[in-house]
Amino acid sequence: MKSISVQQFIDKIEEKRDVKEVHENGYQEIYYIICSILNEYIHSDWQQTDASIRSQNTKKVYYLSMEFLIGSLLKNNLLHYNLLSICNEALAELGFDPEKIYEVEHDPGLGNGGLGRLAACFLDSMASLNYPGIGCGIRYRYGLFEQKIINGYQTEYPDDWLKQSYPWEIRKEDEAMIIEYGGEAILVETDTGNLTCEYTGTEKVMAVPYDVPIVGFGNQFINTLRLWSAEPVNDRQNHDYYNQLEYEKNVEQISGYLYPDDSSISGKKLRLKQQYFLVSASLKKILDDYLLDKTATLKQLDKKVVIQINDTHPSLAIPELMRILMDEKQLKWDEAWGIVTNLFAYTNHTIMSEALETWPIDMVKEIVPRLYLIIEEINERFCQRIWFDYPELRNKIPELAVIAYDHVHMARLAIVASFRINGVAKLHTEILKTKEMKDFYKIFPQKFQNKTNGISHRRWLLMVNPRLANFISSVISPVWIEQPNELNQMIRYVNDKGLLEELAAIKLANKQELAHYIYKNTGVLVDDRSIFDVQIKRLHEYKRQLLNVFHIIYLYQRIKENPNLNLMPRTFIFAAKAAPSYHLAKEIIKLINTVADIVNHDPEIDNKIKVVFLENYNVSLAEKIIPAADVSEQISTASKEASGTGNMKMMMNSALTIGTLDGANIEIEQLVGKHNMFIFGLRSEQVYQHYQMGDYHVNEIYQTDPRIQSILRQLHDGINGQTTFKDIYFQLLQTNDPYFILKDFDSYVEAQNLIDLTYRDPIKWHSKCLVNIAHSGKFSSDRTIHEYASAIWNIKQLK
Structure with missing residues (x-):
């Protein structure tokens, strides 16, 4: 940890400034100055770390990895050097809003x-x-x-x-490498009888x-x-x-x-x-x-x-x-x-x-011809092994071979x-x-x-939610920061009314900040005392944002039919990107925004529900949303989500999960118990059974559930008589609802009703939140890395 006073930090900033007064580019200028100050520490320690690794x-x-979604680093690096609060005070004394300085940094586009x-x-x-x-x-x-x-x-x-x-x-130009593509790779025999490869006509890249x-x-x-x-x-x-x-x-x-x-x-x-x-x-x-x-x-x-x-x-x-x-x-x-x-x-x-x-065989041959020859040999030897050592699998060789059906299977x-x-x-x-x-x-x-995956609790709790982090440290000491399993000490306080009221106040303050951000960026005024129901993740059919928006349409219809409906106010918050060529996912985004436009501008529903889609989802936006979430939507079709990490981030920040028993939701449920989550829907074995038996028929649900009929009819004819979504309509009915959205709808509505009832008792709700926080240390990436290090990598912590 670095020891430096606020005044010393101010002095360092002033030494590097070109001008004293705050001007239009002042925030950007100060951002680069602080990075420069921090880099002086980092580069010295970096060299020492490298030297230590070499000497040992x-x-x-x-x-x-093709992706490293590291997010902005200034705030994170200040935190790791114990300089974040020092920097914040110094900036404030200089007349700068610290958050505006941190917002200068663009999230790296690396994932x-x-x-x-x-x-x-x-x-x-x-x-x-x-x-x-x-x-x-x-x-x-x-x-x-x-x-x-x-x-x-x-x-x-x-x-x-x-x-x-x-x-x-x-930039390390002196360590550049030459990469070669294409050309021809010809195997020739050497004088010693070995094979070697000669390359001709390759294209070089640095x-x-x-x-x-x-x-x-x-x-x-x-x-x-x-x-x-x-x-x-x-x-x-x-x-x-x-x-x-x-x-x-x-x-x-x-x-x-x-x-x-x-x-x-x-x-x-x-x-x-x-x-x-x-x-x-x-x-x-x-x-x-x-x-x-x-x-x-x-x-x-x-x-x-x-x-x-x-x-x-x-x-x-x-x-x-x-x-x-x-x-x-x-x-x-x-x-x-x-x-x-x-x-x-x-x-x-x-x-x-x-x-x-x-990858198609011809493409691999064209771009990396020598590698294709090697992959062929790997495949041949593996298939021979199956043939001789596992005769019972001989008929499955096409499903096991590295090269099969004119493709290389990575x-x-x-x-x-x-x-x-x-x-x-x-x-x-x-x-x-x-x-x-x-x-x-x-x-x-x-x-x-x-x-099992994990998340960095330092960024996703200590950095993004300082109110909650300071609260936890005041209750159990800061020991959890370096030993995240110590968060389980919080379980002692699940019945402490005064402490739970403090937790509720922290959540409200975070919601107020997000409500301000929403209004500033969308013009939508949301009730910060409503339930903040959050689904933030990549837009994909199996993640079932569609199930979420169907429930919103259903709720809206209920309120329209009964304006006096006794309903806890709810703010539904979405953020997601769809792959540019993924037409159906982009239609779902349009559907969410269409529903939002209708709901948010209907005075008859008396602001009982609001719908917000926050554009350009990235790490920095997630850092704003997650501390304010009340409900964490983890509603993928069971068996489709490998793990999920948003579920871990939100439980750590005192949100309650509504989800299927899929991915890491199962391990969360095993720790916190069914009564501290809202579980619904088919289980993975039931999903596989339906696939295997072919006994799920979407039309049976469509014909027997008037709620589903009403929702799908609006997709076909137009939401509120406006935009139609026939592609989504036909995708569900003509492909037999492959992700069981309609099958799980009734169970999902029941779970949402239970959320509504539970939220009416703030002490009960925040007691459940505290249970989730207490068990979230298990999902720190520190635990995951220790497991990789001992059971796979066989590496040691450096002294």
Whole structure:
């Protein structure tokens, strides 16, 4: 922890200021000044951390991910250096609003959803727990997109997050790597009888690293997030001017956009190029670092290095390392395979078969021809193993083969080559072992483990909710900050009326802040004493925002029919981005906004309900919403959500969950008990049974439930006689409601009614909230990282 007075901090700011008075760009100027002050501490500690890791020659984890949703870093880094309150006081004395300074920083466009936020939490915990680790990702020039809602529709604009200089990164041009695409890969026999590969006609790209410090909490331990940027190689003398321009344009696209639109062939090729770019550059860096020790041998690589693949996106690292070991280091297949299979661990994030990544064979051959030859060999050897060792699985080879049906199956590649495979919640892992990957589990039972996700409690409670954090510290001492399991001490106070009233006051203050933000940004005036019912996550059919909005339509109809309906006022808050090419998801956004427009402007319902859609959902927006949430909507179709982390963030911030028994909801329910959540809907085994038996018929519900009939009729004919949503209507009825939205509707309404009744007793409600806070320490990413470190990575905390 750094020790500095408020006056000393002011002096440091004044030393760096160009002018004394506050002017129009004053906030931006002060933002960069504070970053500069903080970087002086960070860079010194960063160098010392690197030196310590080298001197102790310890094993390191490299975390490969296409996403790192790190959020803004200034406030986080100040907190980790114990300078946040000092900085706030200094800024206030200088006449600045601290929050406006922090809002200058644009969220880095390095991720989209839970996958990237999980990676960011893991990096935070590794640094805070003194585990040596490096994140490896891509420095996207533009993030996913900036979302604007225009006439209720999502409209996408470039997320130009690097428009202003990013103060945390350091360009390391001297450590750039050359990556090669395409061309031809020809196997030839050497004089010794070994095979080697000759490459011709490849296209070269330079991968330039930018390092971002990941600051540990209170320990001066700094890990690194290395982000690769694609740049042209300057030796293209044989190309004319226009070819050179085309080449430069193509190169810049490789790190140009997070998740380029893959609805076209060119978009798919670009995604595949991005994945190879990430893994090739990262592996070269990993080997260079390892071989700095002149006594190191490649056969001992796994003693000093472990590589975690975050989902299937970095799976090309497996054949790429085989290529490097065989073609560049001259190892034979068995030697190289022995190294590879002891080095990689794979985290699976989905059980939805349509989300498991595959690539057309011809595309892989075109972009990474040598890797395709290696993947072919991996596939051949694996299929032979099945044929000889597991004859009962011979007829399932097409469902297990790495190459099948003219596609390369990336999850299968990761399973075959990794020494560990983990799911991200107990239910998810069990589904992998018993259903989705049961035949792989039969072959590799020793590989499968569970590692339930976690969140950084320092950012998602200590930083974003200081009122609640200070309250907890006053009750049980600040011990929970470094030992989050100590939050369970709060369970002693679940019947303390005075303390529960304090908790209620904290929630109200947070709601008032969010209500002000909502009014400022949308013009909608919401009742801060209403129930703040929150669903914030990626827009997808299985996450069932549609179920939520159907309930709102139903409530609205009830109020219209009975204006005196005894209903607790409710504010429904949505935030979500839909993939640009995901038509139905974008229609659901339009539906939410259409319903909001009708409800919010109807004086007859007397403000009993309000609906708000907050645009451009990102980490910074989540940090504003989560402390104010009363109800946490975690309503995915059971068996579809691998884990979820929004459920953990909101329970930690004293929201009660309404949800299905899906993902980590199950583990939350096991800790807090059914009576401290609102559980509804089909269970995962029932969902699978319906799929298997084919005995669910949506028309039976449609014909027998007048509420459903009324809602769907409005979709077809027009909400309040206005906009129609026939695509949603036909999707539900003609595809037999694949996510059981209508099937779970009745149970969902009952659970919502129970929320209404429970909220009427504030002491009872906040007692349940306190139970959730008390058990939320289990879902700290510190716990998850300790489990990875001991059971998968075999790495130690640095002294």
